[in-house]
Amino acid sequence: MAGYISGDARKVTTHRLVEMKQRGEKISMLTSYDYTTAQIVDGAGIDVILVGDSASNVMAGNVTTLPITLDQMIYHGKSVVRGVKRALVVVDLPFGTYQTSEYEAVTNAIKVMKITHADALKLEGGVEIIDAVRKIIAAGIPIMGHLGLMPQSINKYGTYTVRAKDEAEAEKLLSDAHLLEDAGCFALVLEKIPAALAERVARELTIPVIGIGAGGAVDGQVLVVTDMLGMTNGFSPRFLRRYADLHTVMTGAIQQYVDDVKNGDFPNQNEQY
Numbered sequence: 555m556a557g558y559i560s561g562d563a564r565k566v567t568t569h570r571l572v573e574m575k576q577r578g579e580k581i582s583m584l585t586s587y588d589y590t591t592a593q594i595v596d597g598a599g600i601d602v603i604l605v606g607d608s609a610s611n612v613m614a615g616n617v618t619t620l621p622i623t624l625d626q627m628i629y630h631g632k633s634v635v636r637g638v639k640r641a642l643v644v645v646d647l648p649f650g651t652y653q654t655s656e657y658e659a660v661t662n663a664i665k666v667m668k669i670t671h672a673d674a675l676k677l678e679g680g681v682e683i684i685d686a687v688r689k690i691i692a693a694g695i696p697i698m699g700h701l702g703l704m705p706q707s708i709n710k711y712g713t714y715t716v717r718a719k720d721e722a723e724a725e726k727l728l729s730d731a732h733l734l735e736d737a738g739c740f741a742l743v744l745e746k747i748p749a750a751l752a753e754r755v756a757r758e759l760t761i762p763v764i765g766i767g768a769g770g771a772v773d774g775q776v777l778v779v780t781d782m783l784g785m786t787n788g789f790s791p792r793f794l795r796r797y798a799d800l801h802t803v804m805t806g807a808i809q810q811y812v813d814d815v816k817n818g819d820f821p822n823q824n825e826q827y
């Protein structure tokens with residue numbers, strides 16, 4: 555089964571994403587953290603692969619994204635890049651690697667780009683990190699912004715509930731979105747905010763706005779790959795659509811293997827030398 559644009563084998567670039575927004579073509583984006591998954595996701599025709607710091611949750615089993623380190627993100631980034639031919643690969647700069655100083659932010663950004671060979675980086679925040687964003691872009695590194703629910707700030711919020719429901723937070727988000735576009739970001743992720751606000755941001759900005767829990771009137775959608783494939787269970791936010799139930803499929807296959815080993819059915823005559 556062919557993906558929507560999998561016939562178009564050209565490498566996706568930041569420039570092509572802006573063109574997609576201009577002609578009204580929606581942008582598809584998923585996370586990946588390893589070589590094998592990235593090969594499948596890329597081969598299926600996805601436009602953007604995010605090496606998200608959600609790796610902290612779904613790969614390492616941490617409760618939040620905060621503990622993952624720069625070196626761990628670099629490991630995941632390198633693995634993903636090796637598996638990708640077409641998609642634009644974006645790596646998250648993890649918590650604590652860009653907030654302390656512009657110098658540290660640029661140094662860490664350059665390190666990730668040099669070692670992973672990724673195409674771009676994603677940072678969470680608006681006015682608070684705008685000087686770091688400007689410096690990283692000045693170094694020639696494309697940046698995707700991230701506003702709304704920012705998981706690296708979860709301890710500040712104390713809740714994963716929908717953000718920017720009140721006027722003050724919505725106004726700040728709008729102003730941050732314009733600030734990020736003016737600073738030169740090539741795209742913006744909006745996480746878990748009211749659909750009407752996301753629609754307004756997408757309408758006002760010329761750069762693509764990619765939503766997760768931000769409704770359908772933005773320029774593209776992103777999900778965590780292990781969630782949409784149904785590998786993770788017990789996490790069911792309203793915005794998540796599960797396209798498979800790999801948890802059940804994998805559990806069944808592994809149970810069958812256990813039975814076959816115990817019964818002596820595996821390996822058979824054809825599976826040995």
Ligand code: KIV
Nearest residue numbers: 585606607608743776
């Ligand atoms: O880390 C991540 O997976 C993300 C997405 C939820 C956008 O930032």
